[in-house]
Amino acid sequence: xxxxxxVLTGLCLFAVSLAASAAPPAKPAAVALADRIGWGGxxxxxxxxxxxxxxxxPSNNDxxxxxxxxxxxxxPISRMTLGEIAEDVGASRLALQxxxxxAAANASSTAQADPQRNPAQMQYRQKLTDYARQAAERSLLRxxxxxxxxxxxxxxxxxxxFNVNQRKGVIAAMVGDYEEQAIRPHVLGxxxxxxxxxxxxxxxxxxxxxxxxxxxxINENFAREIxxxxxxGVGSGYTQKDVQxxxxxxxxxxxxxxxxxxxxxxxLALRAGADGIAFAPGRHxxxxxxxxxxxxxxxxxxxxxxxxxxxxxxxxxxxFVSKKLAEFFCCDAPPDRLVAAMAATFLKSDxxxxxxxxxxxxxxxxxxxxxxxxKDPVHYAVSAVRAAYGETPxxxxxxxxxxxxxxxxxxxxxxxxxxxxxxADAWSGPGAMETRFEIATVAGAGRPSLLLADSTPxxxxxxxxxxxxxxxxRLPQTPPPEMKNSPYVQALTASIAPATRDxxxxxxxxxxxxxxLLSSPEFMYR
Amino acid sequence: xEITPSGLRIASAATATCPSGVLTHAxxxxxxxxxxxxxxxxxxxxxxxxxxxxxxxxxLVVFLRGAYDAANIVVPVSSxxxxxxxxxxxxxxxxxxxxxxxWGLNPALGPSLYxxxxxxxxxxxxxxxxxxxxxxxxxxxxxxxxxxxVEGSRNYRSGFLSRAAQxxxxxxxxxxxxxxxxxxxxxxxxPNIALNFVGRPxxxxxxxxxxxxxxQGQELAPAVAQGFAVQADVYDTLSQxxxxxxxxxxxxxxxxxxxxxxxxxxxxxxxxxxxxxGGWDTHVNQGGAEGYLTNRIxxxxxxxxxxxxTLGEKWNDTIVIVVxxxxxxxxxxxxxxxxxxxxxxxxxxxxxxxxxxxxxRQVPVTQANLFxxxxxxxxxxxxxxxxxxxxxxxxxxxxxxxxxxxxTQPQDLALI
Numbered sequence: 001x002x003x004x005x006x007v008l009t010g011l012c013l014f015a016v017s018l019a020a021s022a023a024p025p026a027k028p029a030a031v032a033l034a035d036r037i038g039w040g041g042x043x044x045x046x047x048x049x050x051x052x053x054x055x056x057x058p059s060n061n062d063x064x065x066x067x068x069x070x071x072x073x074x075x076p077i078s079r080m081t082l083g084e085i086a087e088d089v090g091a092s093r094l095a096l097q098x099x100x101x102x103a104a105a106n107a108s109s110t111a112q113a114d115p116q117r118n119p120a121q122m123q124y125r126q127k128l129t130d131y132a133r134q135a136a137e138r139s140l141l142r143x144x145x146x147x148x149x150x151x152x153x154x155x156x157x158x159x160x161x162f163n164v165n166q167r168k169g170v171i172a173a174m175v176g177d178y179e180e181q182a183i184r185p186h187v188l189g190x191x192x193x194x195x196x197x198x199x200x201x202x203x204x205x206x207x208x209x210x211x212x213x214x215x216x217x218i219n220e221n222f223a224r225e226i227x228x229x230x231x232x233g234v235g236s237g238y239t240q241k242d243v244q245x246x247x248x249x250x251x252x253x254x255x256x257x258x259x260x261x262x263x264x265x266x267x268l269a270l271r272a273g274a275d276g277i278a279f280a281p282g283r284h285x286x287x288x289x290x291x292x293x294x295x296x297x298x299x300x301x302x303x304x305x306x307x308x309x310x311x312x313x314x315x316x317x318x319x320f321v322s323k324k325l326a327e328f329f330c331c332d333a334p335p336d337r338l339v340a341a342m343a344a345t346f347l348k349s350d351x352x353x354x355x356x357x358x359x360x361x362x363x364x365x366x367x368x369x370x371x372x373x374x375k376d377p378v379h380y381a382v383s384a385v386r387a388a389y390g391e392t393p394x395x396x397x398x399x400x401x402x403x404x405x406x407x408x409x410x411x412x413x414x415x416x417x418x419x420x421x422x423x424a425d426a427w428s429g430p431g432a433m434e435t436r437f438e439i440a441t442v443a444g445a446g447r448p449s450l451l452l453a454d455s456t457p458x459x460x461x462x463x464x465x466x467x468x469x470x471x472x473x474r475l476p477q478t479p480p481p482e483m484k485n486s487p488y489v490q491a492l493t494a495s496i497a498p499a500t501r502d503x504x505x506x507x508x509x510x511x512x513x514x515x516x517l518l519s520s521p522e523f524m525y526r
Numbered sequence: 527x528e529i530t531p532s533g534l535r536i537a538s539a540a541t542a543t544c545p546s547g548v549l550t551h552a553x554x555x556x557x558x559x560x561x562x563x564x565x566x567x568x569x570x571x572x573x574x575x576x577x578x579x580x581x582x583x584x585x586l587v588v589f590l591r592g593a594y595d596a597a598n599i600v601v602p603v604s605s606x607x608x609x610x611x612x613x614x615x616x617x618x619x620x621x622x623x624x625x626x627x628x629w630g631l632n633p634a635l636g637p638s639l640y641x642x643x644x645x646x647x648x649x650x651x652x653x654x655x656x657x658x659x660x661x662x663x664x665x666x667x668x669x670x671x672x673x674x675x676v677e678g679s680r681n682y683r684s685g686f687l688s689r690a691a692q693x694x695x696x697x698x699x700x701x702x703x704x705x706x707x708x709x710x711x712x713x714x715x716x717p718n719i720a721l722n723f724v725g726r727p728x729x730x731x732x733x734x735x736x737x738x739x740x741x742q743g744q745e746l747a748p749a750v751a752q753g754f755a756v757q758a759d760v761y762d763t764l765s766q767x768x769x770x771x772x773x774x775x776x777x778x779x780x781x782x783x784x785x786x787x788x789x790x791x792x793x794x795x796x797x798x799x800x801x802x803x804g805g806w807d808t809h810v811n812q813g814g815a816e817g818y819l820t821n822r823i824x825x826x827x828x829x830x831x832x833x834x835x836t837l838g839e840k841w842n843d844t845i846v847i848v849v850x851x852x853x854x855x856x857x858x859x860x861x862x863x864x865x866x867x868x869x870x871x872x873x874x875x876x877x878x879x880x881x882x883x884x885x886x887r888q889v890p891v892t893q894a895n896l897f898x899x900x901x902x903x904x905x906x907x908x909x910x911x912x913x914x915x916x917x918x919x920x921x922x923x924x925x926x927x928x929x930x931x932x933x934t935q936p937q938d939l940a941l942i
Contacts (some may be wrong), residue, residue, distance in 0.1 A: 209861070217860025221809045224866070233660045241900075310626070323640050402566070408704040415804060416592075418664045421705070428746060431718040434753030437737055438728035439556060442823030499743070503736045512733070519737045521744050 027522070031491050032370040035526040037361070038149025040375065040383030043390075044491040051372050052361055055150035056188070056354050063147030067393045072141060076133045076483040082202070083275035085131060086257040089173045092127045096120040112489040128172040134175030135409040143382045144394070152189035154353075155179060156378060157328050159412075160319075162230060164207040164414040173274075174203040175412045180511065191321060191351030192312035195230060199308055202255040202276035208417060211254040215245060216272035223247035225417045231311040233320035238292065245289040249296060249303045252284030253277070266476065318346035322356060324422070329360055331369040332423040338365045363445035373526050374424035377407035380436065383526070384443050384518055385450070387488045388481035394450040395413040396475075403439045407432065444514030449478040476519050495520055583697045583843045583919045584792050586799040586833075587687065587709070587912075589631065590826070590850035590932055591667060592806035593883040596871035597856060597902065598668035598814065599823055600650045603630040605891035611857040614814065615864070621815045625650070626884050626929075628891075633821035638827035639875075642834065646882035647841075647875060649941050652887060653905035655852055661866040663807065666851035671709035673909055673931050685709035686909075687800055688716065690916060693926040699798040700756070702788055707800055715748040717756035721784045722803030724768070727758050763794050785829030789836025792844065806850065807864050809863040830875060841877035845919055845942075847912060848873035853902050874941050885939040886911065910937035 028033065030044035039054050045051040047079050064072070072078055077085070099120035105450050143152045167174040182197040182204075197205050199222075205211050208222035218288070223246035228234045255279030279301040286298035292310060296303050311317055317459045322342035322394055326334035341449050349355040360366055375383065385394065404410045407427075442448075456471040496504075500520045507513035517523060602608045606628060622630025623640050629650070631640060633678040642648040655701040658676050669676060673686025691699045700719040701710050729737075731926040733795040734754045742746040767790050781803055791797055805822055812819045832849075834841045849872050854864035875881070886906035889895045897903040913927045915937035927936050 115663065129679050141635045212810055214860065219809055219859060219861050226662075228662050234660050234665045235795070241663065250794040291627075387603070408720070417665070425708075425711055426705050428749055429701075429718045430715060430749045430753035430756055431720060432705065432753070433749050435720075435723075437753075441729055497740075500740050503740045506736060516731065516736060516740070520740050522744065524746070 008399065009226075024245075027371040027525075028491055028495050029370075031488065034149070035186060035383070036373070037154060039143050039386060040379055041386030041388075041488050041507040042149065042526045043487045044138060045176075055130050055148065056361075057146035058151050058188070061147075062142065062151075064142070064145050065391055065393050068141050068145050071194075072138050072413050075134045075138060076088045077131060077138065077180075079294055081275055082174060082177040082181075083257060085173050086170075086276060088491055089124075089127060089131075089170055090257070092120075092124040098122045098278060114327075121304035129166075130169060132172035132175050133401075136178060136401060138176065139179060139411055140400060141396055143378075144385050144389075145391070149356075151184075151187055154330045154376065155184050158187050158194060158230050160414070160422075162194070162204065163414055163417050163419040164203045164412070165415050166375055169205055169206045169413070171203050172412075174201075174206075177201075177275075178203040186353075188354045188357075189352070190312075191317075191346070194353075195226075195308050195312050196305060198251070199226065199229075199304065200277050202257075205253065205255050205277070210250055211251075214280075215248075215251050215285035218244070218247050218251070220244065220247045223250055226308075226311065229417055229419075231320065232314055236314075236316035236320065238316075241290070244294055245291045245296075246307055248285045248287070249291065249307045252280045252282070253304055254280055254283070254302060256280075266398070291302070311423055312351050313347070315343070315347060318343040318351070321351075322360075325353075325356065327422045329357070331373060332425075335365055338363050341401050347383060365464055371525055374428055375526050376420065376422070377404055377409035377436075378411075379526055380407070380524070381439070383523070387486055387518075388443065388446075388483050388514065389450065390486055390488075392451070395453040396448070397449050397455045398456075399442070399448055399450060403443070405453055406435055406439065436524075437515075441515045444480060444483075444516075444518050445511040446478055446480045448473070448475045450481075452476055453480045480509075480514055482510065484510070487493070492522060493517075496520070547818075580792055582694055582797055583825060583845060584797045584799075584837075584840065585916070585919065586788065586792060586801065586844070586846045588848045589667070589670075589800070589802040589848060590664055590806050590848065591663070591802050591804045593852050593854055593866060593870070594810060594823070594850045595804035595808055595819055595854045596652070596869075597835050597853065598819060599632045599635070600625070600652060600871045601630045601632060602628060602652075602891040604628045607892050608856075612814075614862050615703075615812065615857070615858045617815045628879060629884050632820060632823060633815060634824040635793065635827040638824070638831040642812075642831070643882055647877055647879060649879065649881040649939075650871055651671060651874065651906050651911060651939065652871045652884060653832075653869045653903055654849075654886065654908060654911060655870045655904040655906075656870060657904065658852075659868065661852065661868075663851055663866070668708060670849060670851060670908055671707060671708070673912075674776070675755075675933050679834060680709070682711070684712035687798065687914075688713040689715065689930045691798055693922060693929050694798065694916075694920050697798045698796045700796040700800075702784060702801040709800060715752050716751050719756055721787045721817070724787070725762055726761055727754070727882045729754070742900040757772045759795060760791060765789055780911045781825050781829040782832055785833040786836050789833045793837050793840045798806055807867060808854070808863040809859065817869070834875070834877070837877075844876050845879065845915060846873075846875040847915065848875070849908060849912075855898075856896055856902055867901035868897045869904045872906075873907070874915065874939075879941050881941070883941075885941055886937070898904050906937065906939075907934070909934040911939065914938050915942060 028044070029048070033048050033051065034042050034045045037052065044255070099118070125345060139155065143156070146152050164171055164178060165173065166175050178201050182201040183194070186194040186197055206221070208225055209219050210222040213219040213222065224243045227238050227243060227246065232238055248328055255276050257276050257493070281300060284300060288298050289296045291307055294305055294310070299316055319339060323334060323339045326338055326342060330338065338360070342356050345356050346357040385400060401410065410419055452475065454473060498520055503516050503520070504513060507516055568869055579617050597608065598615060598617055598776055601617045601622050603622055609616050617632055619630060619658035621633050623633060625631050625643065631643065656666060656669050656676070657665045660666060664866070671685050672682070673689070674678055674680055674684070685708050687699065688711055691697050692713050699710065699716045701707050701716060702721050703718050704720040706716065706718045712938045725763070738751055738754070764787055767787065776892070784801065788799060788801060791816040803826060808819055830846065833846070837844055850870050852866060852868055854867040856867065859865050867879070873883070889903070891902070891907065893899065895903060911933040913934055916930060917927045917936045919942055928934070
């Protein structure tokens, strides 16, 4: 762009002259690896090789602080099956419908038109949002406190890859189960299992309209996104005809929470106890299909399992998925040689994610890029909490969810099936940077406090929408977190750039020091 | 009512219209306002964004992400094939507002945009779009935002509005989006701001200066400095408007609120803008003369009308171009919706344009003229179309247009 842009005077002109060569500041090796394999902000790693092995082969014990583990165990979503949640939501919806019918009978009533004044509708919505909020809290608590950081990062990564949005339909009530049952057990397992588990979860089927997909009433939406976003990638050689044939294959796979639907699951050979999935033979297209150059005989629900298995073994899928993993864990533009090596492992191991990641983490390109990946908002927020509070159990996650919302990356909040962007371009624009510094200010000050329970009515009851800003501002305060003395920050600041050191030296109090550290270039990269 | 969620990739105006969720946009902002608020050297530097006296025309690109169903908004009322193809969804001719003998306007746009048609301040360009036939939202949105030939490798760090900002003199670009959109990437740093979070600057000036100092020499330095400047600038420009709005009994919401704010910002500060609006991916139950799609388009129309009135006399040197990645299948699908298609209809609005016409190359809407017996064809390439408008509006040379849209012949639609 021409040099006339007037705002870039003074300090910016200086910056422009150096911009091309300036890389983010190098981090100490002990910090850099944990910042990349984990969410960041955790204690430095003593033995990198051992750390990598532990992360790639995690035990079932996540090492959560007992108070955090107890809090997660006590959540309704941890104790209820999806079927029970569906019953609960269904009851609220029934109440809403009855209320509407009564209101319709009483035609003069205008209260029904305004959801704010309609108690049954508010209750119904609160119920939905409360389930999603529980899921977000559980997920964030694990991100912050789990020893198995790689697993938790992968839960976010794969959720994002197989994205669903809580605002559509009743998905808000299902995201917890989707994450817990369809994603989390498979994050280091076989890609095929992830693909099948997500494809047969009611959250996904509702999100991409497959419950409407029936013989004679084809809806291509899910089929197209499976091929474009979940497996092969756009432009990888499949045709419009393949999309249409996959849509036919998927006809009849839908949602049914009725009790009589459950035995159907066994026929699909899917995970035990899955609720809400039903195959309706009457809606299925039993004709033969020509898919990716092969004939798939019309036989029922197992056609979908066959097709998804085929997709999971395509070289295009191996490349597409490997590239995305490399984008997330290595660099914005992963070199072809790295993607090719990962894809080879993918094909050789039948899509074994642990093996693909082992190839990635042992590649020279991975090591060379440590410390240079710009943190997206979730990495930024989670690493800030980890650096600030360490093992201390925080009581109030509302501010963290608030930060994520402001930065544009709330959990379960991406509207479209492509998921959030994984590269710096999307998150480092001027507006985004300014927002981040505002968050550094309140996070550094611990305002509102994360250490005191959310005592707003919403927080106490865990009900419904988030507290308002005014409510949050009235919450009691605690002193700012003691970031300066955390093991992470001490290791990081040992090799900090002179400009950052100078700025930190000018801090007049702990809150300012925290704000500056959280705003520093060093803290923006992983 | 159901729609697919494929509509909105970059959260912006449209998210404000979402049904209440766990987290709403209303929250959050004030919680971030620090105690100390001041006017720093950086903030006052933002004043430099003010438009020069002899400013370039204003241009706003509105991107309808998710592929709106153009055929049900600008309706081919004389086509029997249209009514045969959409037994459940077609908008009856007698419900539309007459545009020409062949085309009628969806009644949802009657109160907002039909008056602009009558004043010849809006034109529609049917059979518009790209030569990207992937039918992928994300691929084709990228295609449009990059503005590069579909053949060959893509440079993801060179969006067409970024290139336009380099050839147009005296422009002050801005994206009204939470994330910097692809079309504005590359070139110098272009500011972006989420209009639903506009608040007082949350950092004391001293802290902003300390932060900027840490980024000296870093790749992010321009973005950091510009972030502080634009935040202060937008707040200053909008604060009067927001206070006025707070006194209103009913303040606009969703896209209308964004459009009003865009109107103020483009009237006073910025002249090259981008905004995106989502929620158009209507695979299921989209409705016909009434229903989901018409509600959505009605909100868009009200927003654009509000934008025009907010700009006041500046509307006369403003051009708004409404685009979408592709049209939808011409025939309705089995779920009273439409799937991913090809040709769309673009809109061109402005106080000074030669509107009141259906512009560009056209063919009768018949089965024989469909693309792949499925979709409306593309006869008016978006690059030629936008390039042609830019050429006229800014007096660009052929070489300058080619810098924005390489290997494209600008098309003169005689709208400027």
